[in-house]
Amino acid sequence: MTTASGLPVGRVGFGAMRLPAAPGPAREQALAVVRRAVGLGVPLIDTAFLYGWGANEELLAEALHPYPEGLLVATKVGIVPSEEGEGWAHDGRPEKLRRQTEQALRRLRLDRVELLQLHRLDPAVPVAEQVGALRELRDAGLVGGIGLSEVTVEQLTEARRTAAIASVQNRYNLFDREHEAVLAQCEAAGIAFLPWRPVAAERSAEVDAVARELGATPQQVLLAWLLARSPVMLPIPGTASAAHLEENVAAGALRLTDDLRARLDRAAAGA
Numbered sequence: 001m002t003t004a005s006g007l008p009v010g011r012v013g014f015g016a017m018r019l020p021a022a023p024g025p026a027r028e029q030a031l032a033v034v035r036r037a038v039g040l041g042v043p044l045i046d047t048a049f050l051y052g053w054g055a056n057e058e059l060l061a062e063a064l065h066p067y068p069e070g071l072l073v074a075t076k077v078g079i080v081p082s083e084e085g086e087g088w089a090h091d092g093r094p095e096k097l098r099r100q101t102e103q104a105l106r107r108l109r110l111d112r113v114e115l116l117q118l119h120r121l122d123p124a125v126p127v128a129e130q131v132g133a134l135r136e137l138r139d140a141g142l143v144g145g146i147g148l149s150e151v152t153v154e155q156l157t158e159a160r161r162t163a164a165i166a167s168v169q170n171r172y173n174l175f176d177r178e179h180e181a182v183l184a185q186c187e188a189a190g191i192a193f194l195p196w197r198p199v200a201a202e203r204s205a206e207v208d209a210v211a212r213e214l215g216a217t218p219q220q221v222l223l224a225w226l227l228a229r230s231p232v233m234l235p236i237p238g239t240a241s242a243a244h245l246e247e248n249v250a251a252g253a254l255r256l257t258d259d260l261r262a263r264l265d266r267a268a269a270g271a
Contacts, residue, residue, distance in 0.1 A: 128161070
């Protein structure tokens with residue numbers, strides 16, 4: 001199915017963050033993994049300027065251009081390199097967002113990016129100015145949908161006063177539901193929810209038990225739980241392994257009964 005904005009929810013997408021972009025055998029394997037994702041019918045590939053400061057976007061273009069019909073490539077702007085902290089900083093100034101978008105289009109070899117996301121809202125710039133800059137890019141035909149990442153209910157509400165929001169990308173999985181209220185708002189508004197870190201790091205005896213009963217892996221169970229959790233869910237697990245990619249995509253066909261979902265929820269509540 002798709003949301004009102006046309007995003008293909010209810011299936012497993014692909015997060016490109018883990019793909020190595022430096023020249024060599026690892027890059028060749030990364031190119032093969034991306035092409036395999038398309039061959040498996042992955043509907044959306046998620047990248048960002050932050051991932052290698054543009055190198056990840058260039059990798060996708062090398063692997064896939066000209067892009068096959070029906071594939072949605074999403075990227076993110078609003079982050080710049082920094083010598084302090086974690087190596088990045090916010091920059092949501094409208095002129096910077098426009099420049100980053102134009103550069104992303106060149107690297108991806110696109111005339112229009114179908115989903116452009118603010119990687120983080122810049123606390124130093126009014127939300128209306130940041131989202132307004134992306135709305136202008138959308139109105140100019142350079143952007144399809146506008147997405148946000150790591151936002152609160154209040155921030156999402158404020159952003160929607162300036163422009164229609166197509167997606168939200170927040171951290172969320174069976175054991176980490178800090179953004180439950182944001183997911184509820186997305187459901188009510190028909191906004192796609194792209195959970196990053198969709199596979200919890202925690203090991204759970206109950207998840208392992210359910211996986212054994214279904215003849216699946218724990219990772220597949222966690223992805224299947226997400227897909228069953230909400231009709232606007234679009235998980236984007238990342239991997240540099242073709243085998244893991246195939247495993248993740250296969251989770252889309254895994255069906256959890258109400259009893260199995262209840263067991264998983266109880267396990268998460270007791271964790």
